[in-house]
Amino acid sequence: MAAPESLVYERPESFTETPTHYCPGCTHGVAHRLVAEVLEEMGVTNRTIGVAPVGCAVFAYNYFDTDFVEAPHGRAPAMATGVKRVLPDRVVFTYQGDGDLASIGMGEIVHAAARGENITVIFINNANFGMTGGQMAPTTLPGMKTTSSPNGRDVESQGYPIRMSEMISTLDGVGYCVRRSLHDPKNIRLAKKAIRTAFETQVRGLGFSMVELLSTCPTNWGMTPVNSLKFVEEHMIPAYPLGDYKVSEAIKQVKI
Amino acid sequence: MAKELWKGNEAIAEAAVRAGLQAYFGYPITPQTEILEYLSRRMPELGRAFVQAESELGAINMVYGAACAGVRVMSTSSSPGVSLMMEGLSYIAGTEVPAVLVNVMRGGPGLGNIAPSQADYNQAVHGGGHGDYPRIVLAPASVQEAIDMMGLSFDLAEKYRMISMMILDGSVGQMMEPAEMPEMKPIVERNWDWATNGALNRERRILSSIYIEPAAEEVANLRLANRWKEVQANEVRYKEYFLDDAEIVVVGFGTAGRVSLSAVRAARAQGIKVGLLRPITVSPFPYEVIDQLTGQAKAFLVVEMNMGQMLSDVRLAVRGRVPVEFHGRPGGMVPFPDEILHEVQRVNGANLSVQTDPIDGWLARMAEVK
Ligand SMILES: Cc1ncc(C[n+]2csc(CCOP(=O)(O)OP(=O)(O)O)c2C)c(N)n1
Ligand code: SF4
Ligand SMILES: [Mg+2]
Numbered sequence: 217m218a219a220p221e222s223l224v225y226e227r228p229e230s231f232t233e234t235p236t237h238y239c240p241g242c243t244h245g246v247a248h249r250l251v252a253e254v255l256e257e258m259g260v261t262n263r264t265i266g267v268a269p270v271g272c273a274v275f276a277y278n279y280f281d282t283d284f285v286e287a288p289h290g291r292a293p294a295m296a297t298g299v300k301r302v303l304p305d306r307v308v309f310t311y312q313g314d315g316d317l318a319s320i321g322m323g324e325i326v327h328a329a330a331r332g333e334n335i336t337v338i339f340i341n342n343a344n345f346g347m348t349g350g351q352m353a354p355t356t357l358p359g360m361k362t363t364s365s366p367n368g369r370d371v372e373s374q375g376y377p378i379r380m381s382e383m384i385s386t387l388d389g390v391g392y393c394v395r396r397s398l399h400d401p402k403n404i405r406l407a408k409k410a411i412r413t414a415f416e417t418q419v420r421g422l423g424f425s426m427v428e429l430l431s432t433c434p435t436n437w438g439m440t441p442v443n444s445l446k447f448v449e450e451h452m453i454p455a456y457p458l459g460d461y462k463v464s465e466a467i468k469q470v471k472i
Numbered sequence: 473m474a475k476e477l478w479k480g481n482e483a484i485a486e487a488a489v490r491a492g493l494q495a496y497f498g499y500p501i502t503p504q505t506e507i508l509e510y511l512s513r514r515m516p517e518l519g520r521a522f523v524q525a526e527s528e529l530g531a532i533n534m535v536y537g538a539a540c541a542g543v544r545v546m547s548t549s550s551s552p553g554v555s556l557m558m559e560g561l562s563y564i565a566g567t568e569v570p571a572v573l574v575n576v577m578r579g580g581p582g583l584g585n586i587a588p589s590q591a592d593y594n595q596a597v598h599g600g601g602h603g604d605y606p607r608i609v610l611a612p613a614s615v616q617e618a619i620d621m622m623g624l625s626f627d628l629a630e631k632y633r634m635i636s637m638m639i640l641d642g643s644v645g646q647m648m649e650p651a652e653m654p655e656m657k658p659i660v661e662r663n664w665d666w667a668t669n670g671a672l673n674r675e676r677r678i679l680s681s682i683y684i685e686p687a688a689e690e691v692a693n694l695r696l697a698n699r700w701k702e703v704q705a706n707e708v709r710y711k712e713y714f715l716d717d718a719e720i721v722v723v724g725f726g727t728a729g730r731v732s733l734s735a736v737r738a739a740r741a742q743g744i745k746v747g748l749l750r751p752i753t754v755s756p757f758p759y760e761v762i763d764q765l766t767g768q769a770k771a772f773l774v775v776e777m778n779m780g781q782m783l784s785d786v787r788l789a790v791r792g793r794v795p796v797e798f799h800g801r802p803g804g805m806v807p808f809p810d811e812i813l814h815e816v817q818r819v820n821g822a823n824l825s826v827q828t829d830p831i832d833g834w835l836a837r838m839a840e841v842k
Contacts, residue, residue, distance in 0.1 A: 263670040267537070268680070277678045283668040285540045286680035288563050291533035294525065298537025298545070299668075301521040302495050306670045324533070327526035 228252040230261040234278045241441020243398040243431040244272055247340055248279055250408045251311070254415055255282065264307040265299050267292040271313035272346040290321025293328035296335045307418060309336040314355040315345040318378050322354075325384070329424045332389025336414045337426040339380060342433040343452065350436025354378040357455050362436070377455060381428045385461035391423030393462040397430040399448040403458075412472055413463075422466050430456055475650040480615045480640070481506035483651055484548070484574060487622035489514055490656045494543040495521035497534035499553060502586040503642035504576035507548040520659075528553040532560030532573075539569040540679045542667025544626050544659075548574040550642070551592050552583065554600075561635055562601030566681025568696075569666075570629035572622075574638045576645040579804025587804025588641035590726060593781040596639050597755040604693050606700040607635040608707065609755035613730040615649040617752075623654060630662070632703055639754070641727050641777060643806060700756075709752035710761060714740060718747030720819055721765050723786050724775040725751045727806060732775045735812035744820050754782065762789035771819050772796045775812055777805065780831055787830075795824035798834045 227233075230252040238244045255261045264282040268274055270289035277284030287295040292310035300308040317325050317339050328335065344362050345351040351364040355377050359368040385393040392414050396407035407429055414425035430452045432444035439447060478486075485507045488496075496515055498508040508524065515522035521538065525531035531547045538545040549557060554575045564571050577592045579585040596609045608628050612618040621638055629636035668679050683689035713733055715721065724732040729750035739746045749765065751758050762772075771794055774783045779802045787796050799815045801807045 262672050265541075265668055265670060274682070277680065281671075281676055283671050283676050284678045284680075285537065285567075285668050286678075286682060287536070288533065288559050291529065291536075291560070294530040294533035295537035295540075297523060297530075298495065298497065298534035298539075299541050300537075301523060301534070302538045302541045302543045302545075303669055323526050324530055327530060331523070 228256045230255040230281050232279055232281050236279055237275060238272065239435040241432065241434045241444065242272075243429070244340060246398050246404060247338060247429050247431065248276065250404070250411050251309070251338055252280060253408065254412045255307075257412070258415060258419070260307045260415070260419070263305070264309070265303070267296045267299070267308065267310040269310065269312040269316040270347070271316045273311050273313060273340065274347070276311050290316050290319070291324055292316065293321065293324040293333070293335070293337065297328055297331070297333050300333060300335050304334070307415065309338060309415070311338045312340065313346065314339070314341045314343065314353045318354040318380050326387070329384050329426070330387045330389050332391070332423040334418050334421055335424065336418045337424075338411065339426055339428040340431045341380070341428055341456065342431040344433055344436050346433045346436055350433070357451060379456060381426070381461045384426055389424050390426070390462050391464045392417040392425040392467050394460045395428040395430070395456060395458050397448055397453060397458055398432070399430065399445045409472070413467065413470070416470055416472060417467055420466070420470065422464060428456075475652050477648055478615050478619070478651045478653075479506065479648050480618055480645040481576065482510045483615050483619050483653070484622060484645070485510035485514065486653060487619040488546055489518065490654050491623035491626050492544050492657050492659050493520065493546055494659060495538040495545040496547070497523050497525050497531040497538070497545070498547050498549065499525050499528050499531050501550045501553045503578060503645050504548050504550040504574070506645070507574065528556035529560070532557040535571050536560050536564050536567070536569070539564060539571045540567065540668045542662060542664040542669055546572040546574065548576065550576045550578050551580050551589070554592060554595070558601040561607075562603050562605065563681045565601065565605035565607060565635055566603060567679050568633045569679065570633050570636070572625045572629050572636050572638075574640070577639055577641050585804045586642065588643035588727060588777065588806055589802070589804050590639075590641055590728060590777040591779075591781070591802060592639060593754065593776070593778060596637050597757070597785075605696060606703065607637060607755060608632070608703060608753065609637045609639055610752060611725040611754045612638065612640050612644060613726050613750065615644065615647065616651040618644060619651055619653060628707060632699055634699070634703070639726070643727050704756040707753060708756050708758050708760070710758045711750040711752060713748040713750070715747035715749065715765065718745055718768065719770045720744065720746040720773060720816060721769045722746060722748045722773045722775060722812070722816065723751070723762070723782070724748065725754050725782060728775045728777050731807055731809055732812050734809035735816055738809065738813045739816045744816060746816050746820070751782075757785045759785070759789040762786060766790050766793050769794055771824055773815055773819050774798050774830075775807065775815070776800045777807070778802050780834070783830065792826050795826050796830055797824065798830040800834060
């Protein structure tokens with residue numbers, strides 16, 4: 217007799233039925249799922265308002281079963297500020313790429329963090345502008361080829377990568393700021409825990425929270441999904457060390 | 473309530489509070505800063521949201537977020553700051569959420585100066601941000617009018633799910649005048665059926681300005697066009713002075729209109745049949761009343777504190793049937809009643825043609841002034 221079937225993996229309830237538009241092997245989908253699982257586990261789906269960016273995640277609002285707004289490129293933290301200030305008992309998060317957050321939206325993210333806005337930022341660092349076809353981002357590694365650094369990023373003329381988590385963690389308004397990676401199951405589990413802690417920071421009113429996630433862009437990196445996971449491990453992590461950049465004392469006490 | 477002495481900018485701030493302003497986001501810039509300063513004290517005192525944003529980009533996107541949450545929200549700025557807000561305004565318009573913006577205009581282009589100006593008429597009325605979108609624009613000429621228009625701005629913005637802007641020049645913002653404040657209105661929870669305020673006991677909602685299918689974007693654009701027709705039919709507002717038998721019609725908004733009124737009175741005393749039309753809504757523009765006045769007028773004189781922006785709208789209404797003349801003081805200059813009187817006298821005595829460009833004559837006369 218066959219063993220009775222048991223369901224071990226299903227769509228989180230915070231997700232809609234809509235299939236995502238992400239390229240095969242892209243870790244945007246993984247990051248989405250982690251956020252959805254956390255919202256469901258915390259039981260906050262029906263009082264969450266998401267703020268979508270401009271970037272590959274522009275249609276994030278199609279996938280999460282929560283209220284959503286869609287911000288101009290880079291302005292999600294300002295929009296989230298507007299939402300949170302008038303609805304302080306709701307859960308408000310932005311989901312932003314590295315072009316969105318670290319290039320055009322540098323002003324908005326830094327000041328939202330400095331003001332200690334009680335919002336959560338999910339920051340997808342894939343070292344390029346995915347949506348527009350793989351141009352250089354502020355996070356592109358030195359020597360890395362993109363469509364706008366065809367000979368590899370030349371730091372002499374094109375500047376150096378920006379390490380956002382390190383920068384943001386210097387601000388007093390920040391309660392929680394960590395960097396994780398999505399390149400293997402162990403790190404994915406750690407990323408989920410960090411996302412949970414970030415949202416716990418928010419619901420406890422403990423300040424600004426951000427989780428930076430090292431992510432892949434197999435399409436624009438011109439790699440197979442497997443090789444791009446390796447690239448994250450071998451090249452991204454050395455440039456963007458994983459770690460807890462700021463965990464305020466109050467959050468250290470929180471047991472999840 | 474009794475009249476009190478109010479400074480324009482502070483009066484605007486208090487009037488907004490009394491109209492039920494729930495959230496304010498702004499950034500300092502002269503000659504508007506007193507609004508921000510006043511609200512930095514007043515809003516927290518009432519437990520309402522106030523943030524001094526990192527820039528006008530930040531401010532307008534905070535407005536956008538709060539507008540999506542369905543509350544009464546406003547920002548205020550002056551010309552260079554309003555330019556920075558244009559991206560956000562376009563998104564707000566595309567998302568069809570109500571928001572109020574006040575532009576206390578100053579001399580430009582560029583950093584220009586901090587003197588009173590009306591040079592942002594075209595930006596406010598005809599565009600500014602990208603894409604096709606209408607917006608309501610009110611133009612007060614006194615502190616009292618600015619107060620009265622604050623509540624109206626919120627009502628119109630919400631009624632039509634549209635941006636409602638108030639444009640005034642720095643002199644109205646900075647001047648002290650006796651004015652009457654309305655009663656404090658209680659905050660009304662409006663529970664809009666479109667607001668993204670958390671899907672508690674209802675289906676989730678999305679607010680965005682994206683219509684990735686051009687056919688759907690066209691439908692959205694046409695919806696805005698049809699709504700604008702409604703605004704045009706119902707919301708045109710203007711003030712008329714001495715127009716019953718006027719043969720010369722002066723058209724001016726805001727301070728230029730107010731100064732023109734003194735000139736019109738002086739000309740009347742000299743027996744010149746002149747009247748004044750002062751648009752209150754410069755968008756929707758009072759085309760129809762100008763069209764009707766064209767039947768009785770032998771000429772129009774447009775007076776503005778810019779290089780002739782509303783002039784184009786007046787000419788569109790007049791459609792070449794009678795001459796339209798122009799007098800403008802750009803760059804932060806305010807015309808004196810005397811110089812407008814002189815213009816009225818000139819128009820009254822001249823044999824004008826409908827063929828000439830009013831700007832040519834104006835530039836020639838300005839060259840003589842120098
Ligand atoms: C004001 C403005 N400038 C430029 C663009 C074009 N644009 C769209 S997405 C994007 C970059 C997105 O990159 P990133 O934030 O890293 O997101 P990813 O697609 O990599 O997830 C750019 C430049 C835009 N939409 N708006
Ligand atoms: S372009 Fe890159 S970031 Fe965008 S969906 Fe494809 S793989 Fe993911
Ligand atoms: Mg990117």
